[in-house]
Amino acid sequence: MLATVIHGAKDLRLEERPEPGAPADHQVLLRFGAGGICGSDLSYFNKGRVGDFMVREPLCLGHEFAGEVIATGAAVTGLKPGDRVAVNPNHPCRVCRACVAGKGHLCYKMNFFGSAAVYPHIQGVFRETLLVDAAQCHRVPRLIDFRIAAMAEPMAVSLHAIQRAGSLVGKDVLITGGGPIGCLVMLAARHAGARSITVTEVSDKAIDRLRQLPIDEVVHSLTDQAQVERWYENKGRFDLSFECSGNPQALASAIRATASGGKVVIVGMPGVPEVPLPVNPFVAREVDLVGSFRFDGEFAQAVDVLTRGAIDVSAVLTHSFPLRAAQEAFMVASDRDQSLKVHLLA
Ligand SMILES: [Zn+2]
Numbered sequence: 001m002l003a004t005v006i007h008g009a010k011d012l013r014l015e016e017r018p019e020p021g022a023p024a025d026h027q028v029l030l031r032f033g034a035g036g037i038c039g040s041d042l043s044y045f046n047k048g049r050v051g052d053f054m055v056r057e058p059l060c061l062g063h064e065f066a067g068e069v070i071a072t073g074a075a076v077t078g079l080k081p082g083d084r085v086a087v088n089p090n091h092p093c094r095v096c097r098a099c100v101a102g103k104g105h106l107c108y109k110m111n112f113f114g115s116a117a118v119y120p121h122i123q124g125v126f127r128e129t130l131l132v133d134a135a136q137c138h139r140v141p142r143l144i145d146f147r148i149a150a151m152a153e154p155m156a157v158s159l160h161a162i163q164r165a166g167s168l169v170g171k172d173v174l175i176t177g178g179g180p181i182g183c184l185v186m187l188a189a190r191h192a193g194a195r196s197i198t199v200t201e202v203s204d205k206a207i208d209r210l211r212q213l214p215i216d217e218v219v220h221s222l223t224d225q226a227q228v229e230r231w232y233e234n235k236g237r238f239d240l241s242f243e244c245s246g247n248p249q250a251l252a253s254a255i256r257a258t259a260s261g262g263k264v265v266i267v268g269m270p271g272v273p274e275v276p277l278p279v280n281p282f283v284a285r286e287v288d289l290v291g292s293f294r295f296d297g298e299f300a301q302a303v304d305v306l307t308r309g310a311i312d313v314s315a316v317l318t319h320s321f322p323l324r325a326a327q328e329a330f331m332v333a334s335d336r337d338q339s340l341k342v343h344l345l346a
């Protein structure tokens with residue numbers, strides 16, 4: 001079985017690994033359909049780490065995944081060979097304080113595919129066959145494109161950010177960062193009833209691409225600094241801001257641009273542990289700052305909006321490569337000028 005394995009920064013290898021064997025009672029055996037390359041996969045690829053989590057042993061990458069059921073364990077009901085599924089990479093322990101409080105995505109002992117957060121690392125999904133807990137599998141229609149089904153994970157991230165924001169109906173929304181997550185948050189914000197959506201970006205090519213999407217205003221936050229500074233006047237311009245770039249300056253700017261009584265949702269993980277922020281908006285203008293991490297029940301919601309076509313993500317899917325061309329796929333995905341979401345295919 002072929003697997004896409006990272007050994008350290010820029011050291012991605014295609015390796016032959018043993019077949020996973022028969023599923024246990026509660027498991028299903030899946031054949032790879034499509035897998036989306038995420039920012040965390042790219043961080044492992046380019047830097048050999050995500051934040052504090054270093055690659056300390058060979059790690060099969062990937063957590064955005066859809067595939068086909070090959071075999072089911074004895075206790076599995078509701079899934080059969082031939083079914084297509086989107087896989088929720090969250091596998092919470094169900095007994096820790098966060099899990100008991102109903103926030104499984106904040107589990108203290110999360111088992112998340114393709115992650116070096118714990119040692120031994122938890123191997124990821126970019127491989128030809130895989131055993132998964134049946135509870136993590138969401139059946140999707142037979143005819144759906146595997147790539148669309150594999151978008152359930154980043155879509156769920158975006159829907160969770162929307163949930164953290166509260167109602168968007170009639171709101172003026174700012175999104176900083178027009179990468180895959182910024183674009184999905186934009187689509188989810190439209191779907192949730194935002195009145196206007198403004199997106200900032202720093203890549204010229206990304207801006208050209210964003211101008212093809214249903215966005216009211218696309219602003220180059222470096223060359224159009226004067227425009228950005230006008231948002232800071234009169235106690236801020238936007239009801240809600242979503243920081244999706246991971247850039248600390250973009251976060252500070254979003255806080256200043258958010259109107260009194262508004263809210264800023266941090267979706268992009270800043271690459272550094274501490275960032276300087278303007279404090280006055282929190283106190284004197286009661287701007288709220290909340291974080292948004294992964295998702296919980298939003299995964300099922302994401303599968304639903306994608307399979308019904310209620311949110312059309314096709315504009316975000318820019319490239320696909322066979323699993324064997326993973327190296328090239330990771331290079332293209334690392335180039336923000338070229339690509340949004342890049343998929344590996346069987
Ligand atoms: Zn992801």
Ligand SMILES: [Zn+2]
Nearest residue numbers: 093096099107
């Ligand atoms: Zn837990």
